[in-house]
Amino acid sequence: MAIQKPSHTFTKIHLKALRTNNFKILFALSFTVFINTFSFAQDIPKPTDSIKPAVKDSVVVQAKDLIKDGAPPEKAQDSTTTDSIKPKKELLEHIxxxxxxxxxxxxxxxxxxxxxxxxxxxxxxxxxxxxxxxxxxxxxxxxxxxxxxxxxxxxxxxxxxxxxxxxxxxxxxxxxxxxxxxxxxxxxxxxxxxxxxxxxxxxxxxxxxxxxxxxxxxxxxxxxxxxxxxxxxxxxxxxxxxxxxxxxxxxxxxxxxxxxxxxxxQSEKQTSGVLIPTFGEQNDRGYFLQNGGYYFAINDYVDLAVLGDYYTNGSYGLRLENTYAKRYRFRGNVGFRYENLITSERGFPDYGKSTVYNLRWSHSQDSKANPSSRFSASVNLGSSTYYRQSINQINTGAFLNNTLSSSVSYSKTFEGEPSVNYSVTATHSQNTNTEQINMTLPTFQGNVSRIFPFAPKNGSKKGIIQNINFQYSVRGENRIQTTDSLFFKKEMFDDAKTGFQHSIPISTNFKLFKHFSLSTSASFNEVWTFKTIDKFYDNLTDEVITETVNGFDAFRTYNFSTSLGTTVYGMFNFKKDDKANPKIHAIRHVIRPSISYNINPAFDKYYETAEVINADGLTAADIEIIQNENNLEYSRFDGGLFGTPGKNFSSSMGISIANNFEAKVRDKDSTATEPKKVVLLNNLNFSTSYNFAGDSLQWSPVRMSGGTQLFDNKLSVNFGATLDPYALDNNNRRINKFNINNGGSLFRLTSANMTMSYSLSGGGKNDGSENRGQGRAIQENLRSGGRDDDLFGVSEDFSRQNEDADNKKDEEPSAFYNYKIPWDLRLAYAVNYSNNTRQNEISSHSLMFSGNVELSPKWSVGASSGYDLKNKGFTYTQLRFERDLLSWRMNFSWVPFSTRASWNFFIGIKSNILKDLKYEKRRQPDQRL
Missing domain, CATH: 2.60.450.10 (Lipopolysaccharide (LPS) transport protein A like domain)
Structure with a gap:
C-alpha cells in the first residue's frame, strides 16, 4: 500500500531526452490512418449472388433441334387461338x-x-x-x-x-x-x-x-x-x-x-467490426494506441474481442475477451491479457523490461440444466505483479489486490438411499506480495451420506441406539507449492505431494435430563501417501541428511470425542403493568454453554530415531544429545499431505460459551401494536481448552469474539481478543506460571482486533443503494479478485461503461426543485493490537472511505481514499467526476499522488451504434526522482 504524507512533499523535476524510434511512430500513424480510412465499426456480410438459370437465345437454333429422330413433326398452332393483345392490368393489385x-x-x-x-x-x-x-x-x-x-x-x-x-x-x-x-x-x-x-x-x-x-x-x-x-x-x-x-x-x-x-x-443482429483505439501519450513510454482491435461476432452463442496496445518506445499489450452463453444451460467469459513493458530508453540507468500476463475464466451453470451434476469455474491467475505494473486503465480498480485465487470444480450426485456424490476440484491461491503459489491439481472428494442402521422405518429417531449413524468419505489431493518464477515449469511439479485420506466417522446423540444434548463420536482415519522420508547422519558433513523415498505407504489413526451442551434463556422485563409504555420493554439473553472432551492415542510406532555417531564412536545416547534439539527423532510421514500421526497421547477438554442479546423497544410508529425487536449483540463468544495429558501450560489462551449491527444494520462492528492466563519470563517466553501469581492481572491481553463498516445514503428514489454508473466497473473489480465496492477505486475504461447507458432511462423531470441530493457513503475502519512479547503496539490502524454525490440530475462526483493512522499518510486515492450530457457522457478521473498518479478525461456518445465517436485524453505527471 502506497503511503505518502500530505505535507513536506518536494518534487525534483529531471528533464531527460528520450529517444523514440521513428519507425515505430510512423507505424502508429499509418495504423491510425488505415483505421480511419478503410474501416468501419461493424461488418455486414455481403449477400451471395443467386445462381441464375441459363437461357438460350431463341435466334440460335441448331439443325439437329429442328427434326428429332423418331419424333412426329410438331403440329402448327392456329395464331387466332392466342390473343396477341395482353389484358389490361387491374387498377389496383391489392384490396x-x-x-x-x-x-x-x-x-x-x-x-x-x-x-x-x-x-x-x-x-x-x-x-x-x-x-x-x-x-x-x-x-x-x-x-x-x-x-x-x-x-x-x-x-x-x-x-x-x-x-x-x-x-x-x-x-x-x-x-x-x-x-x-x-x-x-x-x-x-x-x-x-x-x-x-x-x-x-x-x-x-x-x-x-x-x-x-x-x-x-x-x-x-x-x-x-x-x-x-x-x-x-x-x-x-x-x-x-x-x-x-x-x-x-x-x-x-x-x-x-x-x-x-x-x-x-444497420443490423438488428450482432456483427463483427473494428474497435477504434484510444490515443494518448505517456511520459516514459511515448505515444500510444490503446484498446484497439477487432470484434468477432462468431455466432449467437460465442463472440471474441481481440484488443491490443502499442507504445512508441516498444511496449505492447494484447487482450483476448470472449463471452459465451446458452440459455438454460450455462454462461461464462474468458479473458487473457499479456503486456510487454519497457521503461525509459536503453542505455539509461532506469531502463527496464518486464513481461506480465493474466488469465481469467468465469463459468456458471444454470440450475435447470442438470440437477444431479454441476460444473463451475472462477479462475484468476497470472503474474503476481500484473495489476501493479499494468498500465491499462481497465485495471485501475485492482491495483491494490494482494491475492489471486481460482477454483474449477465438477460435482455429481447419485440419488438413492444412501446417496453417493463426488467432486473434482482444482484450486489456486497466489500471494502477490510474497509471490508464493499454492495449487491442488486436482482434489477428489467422495462420500456416502449418513446411514442410520437402527433407525425405525416410520417415525422420528429416539434414543442413543436409533441415532447411531456412520458414513464414509475419501479425499485425494495433488498439492503443489511453487513460486511465481517457476509457475508452469518442470520444476514446479518436482516437489508435488500426493495422497489420499479415508475417514469413517461413527456418531450418535440423545437428550440427557430433558435439557441437555449429548453427542459422542469416534472416527477411524487411514492416510495413503506415495512419498516418505528417511533420515541418517553423514559423518563427512557432520549433519543429518533427509532423503525422499518414493513408494506407497500408509498409516491409520483413530480418536474419540464427546460433547454436552444446552441453551439457557434469560429475560429482563422493564415494562410494569401500572406504568406507561416504557422505551425498553425487555432484554433477552440467550446462553449456549458447551463442554467437550477429546482423546487421541499415541501412535509412536510410526516414529524412528536417526543415530548420530561422533568421531569417538559414541551414539547420541552415550553423549546425552537432546534428541528434540537435534531433530533426531522423526516419522517417515513428516511433511505429509494430511499431517503426521500424533506421537504423544492427548486428552483435552474444550469449553465454550456463546451469547446473544436482543431487546424489545417501543416502536416509533405510534400505530404499531407490538414492540420492535432490536439485536444488541449478534454474538459474544468465549472459548478455551485444557490438556489433561500435558505436563505444563495446560490451559490454552481464551479467545473472545463478537459482533453486532447498529443504526438499522448500517453499521457493522466485529471485534476479537486473545487472553493468555500464563506469564512471560525475562526473555518474553511463556512460563508455567499464571500471570496473576506473577504480580499481574488474571489474563494477559496478547492481541485484539476490531473492524467496522458503515454504509449510509440519502436523497433521491434510489437512496444511493446502487453505485451510479459503476455497474460494469464494480463487476470488473470482482472478476479481478477485488472488492464489491469502490473503496479501492474503480476501473477507468469509460468507453466500456457506455454500453450500459442505453438501458438507463432518465426520470421524468419535476416541475419543482428537488432539494434532496442523492448521495452514498461507505466507511471501513480496522485496528489491530499486538502484545505477544510485551511490544504493546498498534500493528495496523487504517480508515478507508468512498462516496458519491449527485450534485444535480446530470452532475455526479465520487471519491475513494483512506488514511493510515499509524504511518500518518493517505492511501491510494481516486477522485471521479461524471457529467450526463443527454446523448453524450463525460468522465474525469484523477489519482493525485502515489506511483499510479494520473488523470483520465473521456467524452463520448452513449449509444452503442456511435460509441466510437469519442475523445479520450490521459496523462501521467513527470517522474519524481
Missing part, C-alpha cells in the same frame, strides 16, 4: 381497406376517395394512419397529411408503415402502382438511431434517398443536442446508410469533425 371517424366520401367525377379524422388505409403490406387521406384512383396516388384543430395545432401526422419500417412524416405522397413515395419532414428509426429528413424519396420497399438529413441518437428529436448532417444519403432499412460529405453539428453549430463519405451499418 384497399380504409376507415375514418368523421366521414368517408367518394367523388365519382374526380375518381377520388376522401377520408377525414383518424383515417387509416391498408394496401398490401402498407399501412397509413393520418388525420386526412385522399386516394386518387385516376393516378394511383395516395395523399396523407395531418389536420388542424380549432386552435390551429397540427395533429394526427401520418404514420407510414411498410413491413418493419415505420416513418413518421408531416405529409406523404404515395403511388400504389410504382410504390414510390415522397415523404416530407420524416423521422425514421434505424437500429438505435433516428434519421430526420426534410424530403425523402422512397424508390421501392427497400431503398430511400434523402437530402440534407440528420442522423442522431438523441431522445429529443424536435431539438436534438447533436446530429450528423447527411447532405446526400441512401438508406437501405435494416442494412446500411451510405452518405457523401457529412459532419457533426452540436446544437445546430457545425464542427470541423467530419468525413468526405461514410458508411453506417
Amino acid at each position: 384497399v381497406r380504409y376507415s375514418a371517424t368523421d366521414y368517408t366520401s367518394f367523388n365519382q367525377k374526380k375518381q377520388k376517395l376522401y377520408l377525414y379524422n383518424d383515417a387509416e388505409i391498408d394496401y398490401g403490406d402498407i399501412n397509413i394512419k393520418s388525420g386526412s387521406i385522399v386516394i386518387d384512383y385516376s393516378t394511383n396516388t395516395v395523399y396523407a397529411k395531418g389536420i388542424l384543430d380549432s386552435v390551429g395545432t397540427y395533429s394526427q401526422a401520418p404514420v407510414f408503415t411498410q413491413g418493419q419500417n415505420i416513418v413518421e412524416p408531416d405529409s406523404i405522397v404515395f403511388n400504389t402502382q410504382t410504390e414510390k413515395a415522397l415523404i416530407y419532414n420524416s423521422k425514421t428509426e434505424q437500429s438505435g438511431g433516428t434519421v430526420i429528413a426534410q424530403v425523402t424519396k422512397k424508390e421501392n420497399d427497400s431503398v430511400y434517398f434523402i437530402h440534407r438529413g440528420k442522423y442522431t441518437t438523441a431522445e429529443n428529436l424536435d431539438d436534438p443536442e447533436y446530429y450528423i448532417l447527411l447532405r446526400k444519403a441512401k438508406i437501405v432499412p435494416g442494412k446500411k446508410i451510405v452518405t457523401g460529405l457529412a459532419n457533426l453539428f452540436i446544437y445546430e453549430v457545425p464542427t470541423p469533425i467530419g468525413v468526405p463519405f461514410a458508411f453506417f451499418p
Whole structure:
C-alpha cells in the first residue's frame, strides 16, 4: 500500500531526452490512418449472388433441334387461338381497406376517395394512419397529411408503415402502382438511431434517398443536442446508410469533425467490426494506441474481442475477451491479457523490461440444466505483479489486490438411499506480495451420506441406539507449492505431494435430563501417501541428511470425542403493568454453554530415531544429545499431505460459551401494536481448552469474539481478543506460571482486533443503494479478485461503461426543485493490537472511505481514499467526476499522488451504434526522482 504524507512533499523535476524510434511512430500513424480510412465499426456480410438459370437465345437454333429422330413433326398452332393483345392490368393489385371517424366520401367525377379524422388505409403490406387521406384512383396516388384543430395545432401526422419500417412524416405522397413515395419532414428509426429528413424519396420497399438529413441518437428529436448532417444519403432499412460529405453539428453549430463519405451499418443482429483505439501519450513510454482491435461476432452463442496496445518506445499489450452463453444451460467469459513493458530508453540507468500476463475464466451453470451434476469455474491467475505494473486503465480498480485465487470444480450426485456424490476440484491461491503459489491439481472428494442402521422405518429417531449413524468419505489431493518464477515449469511439479485420506466417522446423540444434548463420536482415519522420508547422519558433513523415498505407504489413526451442551434463556422485563409504555420493554439473553472432551492415542510406532555417531564412536545416547534439539527423532510421514500421526497421547477438554442479546423497544410508529425487536449483540463468544495429558501450560489462551449491527444494520462492528492466563519470563517466553501469581492481572491481553463498516445514503428514489454508473466497473473489480465496492477505486475504461447507458432511462423531470441530493457513503475502519512479547503496539490502524454525490440530475462526483493512522499518510486515492450530457457522457478521473498518479478525461456518445465517436485524453505527471 502506497503511503505518502500530505505535507513536506518536494518534487525534483529531471528533464531527460528520450529517444523514440521513428519507425515505430510512423507505424502508429499509418495504423491510425488505415483505421480511419478503410474501416468501419461493424461488418455486414455481403449477400451471395443467386445462381441464375441459363437461357438460350431463341435466334440460335441448331439443325439437329429442328427434326428429332423418331419424333412426329410438331403440329402448327392456329395464331387466332392466342390473343396477341395482353389484358389490361387491374387498377389496383391489392384490396384497399380504409376507415375514418368523421366521414368517408367518394367523388365519382374526380375518381377520388376522401377520408377525414383518424383515417387509416391498408394496401398490401402498407399501412397509413393520418388525420386526412385522399386516394386518387385516376393516378394511383395516395395523399396523407395531418389536420388542424380549432386552435390551429397540427395533429394526427401520418404514420407510414411498410413491413418493419415505420416513418413518421408531416405529409406523404404515395403511388400504389410504382410504390414510390415522397415523404416530407420524416423521422425514421434505424437500429438505435433516428434519421430526420426534410424530403425523402422512397424508390421501392427497400431503398430511400434523402437530402440534407440528420442522423442522431438523441431522445429529443424536435431539438436534438447533436446530429450528423447527411447532405446526400441512401438508406437501405435494416442494412446500411451510405452518405457523401457529412459532419457533426452540436446544437445546430457545425464542427470541423467530419468525413468526405461514410458508411453506417444497420443490423438488428450482432456483427463483427473494428474497435477504434484510444490515443494518448505517456511520459516514459511515448505515444500510444490503446484498446484497439477487432470484434468477432462468431455466432449467437460465442463472440471474441481481440484488443491490443502499442507504445512508441516498444511496449505492447494484447487482450483476448470472449463471452459465451446458452440459455438454460450455462454462461461464462474468458479473458487473457499479456503486456510487454519497457521503461525509459536503453542505455539509461532506469531502463527496464518486464513481461506480465493474466488469465481469467468465469463459468456458471444454470440450475435447470442438470440437477444431479454441476460444473463451475472462477479462475484468476497470472503474474503476481500484473495489476501493479499494468498500465491499462481497465485495471485501475485492482491495483491494490494482494491475492489471486481460482477454483474449477465438477460435482455429481447419485440419488438413492444412501446417496453417493463426488467432486473434482482444482484450486489456486497466489500471494502477490510474497509471490508464493499454492495449487491442488486436482482434489477428489467422495462420500456416502449418513446411514442410520437402527433407525425405525416410520417415525422420528429416539434414543442413543436409533441415532447411531456412520458414513464414509475419501479425499485425494495433488498439492503443489511453487513460486511465481517457476509457475508452469518442470520444476514446479518436482516437489508435488500426493495422497489420499479415508475417514469413517461413527456418531450418535440423545437428550440427557430433558435439557441437555449429548453427542459422542469416534472416527477411524487411514492416510495413503506415495512419498516418505528417511533420515541418517553423514559423518563427512557432520549433519543429518533427509532423503525422499518414493513408494506407497500408509498409516491409520483413530480418536474419540464427546460433547454436552444446552441453551439457557434469560429475560429482563422493564415494562410494569401500572406504568406507561416504557422505551425498553425487555432484554433477552440467550446462553449456549458447551463442554467437550477429546482423546487421541499415541501412535509412536510410526516414529524412528536417526543415530548420530561422533568421531569417538559414541551414539547420541552415550553423549546425552537432546534428541528434540537435534531433530533426531522423526516419522517417515513428516511433511505429509494430511499431517503426521500424533506421537504423544492427548486428552483435552474444550469449553465454550456463546451469547446473544436482543431487546424489545417501543416502536416509533405510534400505530404499531407490538414492540420492535432490536439485536444488541449478534454474538459474544468465549472459548478455551485444557490438556489433561500435558505436563505444563495446560490451559490454552481464551479467545473472545463478537459482533453486532447498529443504526438499522448500517453499521457493522466485529471485534476479537486473545487472553493468555500464563506469564512471560525475562526473555518474553511463556512460563508455567499464571500471570496473576506473577504480580499481574488474571489474563494477559496478547492481541485484539476490531473492524467496522458503515454504509449510509440519502436523497433521491434510489437512496444511493446502487453505485451510479459503476455497474460494469464494480463487476470488473470482482472478476479481478477485488472488492464489491469502490473503496479501492474503480476501473477507468469509460468507453466500456457506455454500453450500459442505453438501458438507463432518465426520470421524468419535476416541475419543482428537488432539494434532496442523492448521495452514498461507505466507511471501513480496522485496528489491530499486538502484545505477544510485551511490544504493546498498534500493528495496523487504517480508515478507508468512498462516496458519491449527485450534485444535480446530470452532475455526479465520487471519491475513494483512506488514511493510515499509524504511518500518518493517505492511501491510494481516486477522485471521479461524471457529467450526463443527454446523448453524450463525460468522465474525469484523477489519482493525485502515489506511483499510479494520473488523470483520465473521456467524452463520448452513449449509444452503442456511435460509441466510437469519442475523445479520450490521459496523462501521467513527470517522474519524481
